[in-house]
Amino acid sequence: MKEKLNEAKALIDAGEKEAAKSKIDEVLSIIPEETKSDSAGKPTIGGGGSGLPIKK
DSSP, rough: HHHHHHHHHHEEETTHHHHHHHHHHHHHHHHOOOSSSTTTTTTOOSSSSOOOOOOO
């Protein structure tokens, strides 16, 4: 995946924006839908602990 993004970056630098968009679309199609949203699977701020016992 990182390789494809580096290829897209090189294409942008070369002025080939449409080809770069195609590479980026390839990467986006690989990423599962649930990881595309910013809040999926992340704890909220102050919303709880890690589930590990607290040592007192």
